[in-house]
Amino acid sequence: MNYRPEIRGDLELIADMVGANCRVLDVGCGDGALLEYLKSERQADGRGIELSMEGVRECVSNGLSVVQGDADTDLDAYPDNAFDYVVLSQTLQATRQPRQVVESLVRIGKSAILSFPNFGHFSVRWNLSFGGRMPVTGNLPDRWYDTPNIHLCTIADFIALCDEIDATVEQAIALDRQGNPLSYSARARRANLLAPQALFVLQKR
Secondary structure: OOOOOOOOHHHHHHHHHOOOOOEEEEEOOOOOHHHHHHHHHOOOEEEEEEOOHHHHHHHHHOOOEEEEOOOOOOHHHOOOOOEEEEEEEOOHHHOOOHHHHHHHHHHHEEEEEEEEEOOOOHHHHHHHHHHOOOOOOOOOOOOOOOOOOOOOOOHHHHHHHHHHOOEEEEEEEEEOOOOOEEEEEOOOOOHHHHOOEEEEEEEEO
């Protein structure tokens, strides 16, 4: 298969998980790269929500069904099990109410797919412990005063949240900086230290 050359590694993994002719909601879809791929290669019925008008305009200009919306406030409008898959990629840390957002994702979709940067990675710990400053890394490139990330979590934090909201972890994939899968599960103890980011597939219990 030929992916768009600019598509992120975690989006390639997500695309592989989505079957043909499925209904997909991409929350925080950005420029619509994932939706465009799923529409052309999987014949998916893809919809998107994007906060920025710039992103919405780009998606709509490419023929994608995307509306302006906020994951923190607008997911309540969707009924239970409205989609086969709901995707939230590299966006959870920018939401104001991450717990409520994840609860909405597993309610709306038969499966919810999330990827996020791991604040427990050793490079982050090193910066904080020995540099005494908030980290700037490949997966967390913004400085503390201009970052959109307001609720950073570790892989261990996310797994604990899944238990709290009764969400079943169907898959847990540890990712490198480029979004490629590592050789161990994100549920392994070392993933919280060594994986820069992670991808989870959840279902409601």
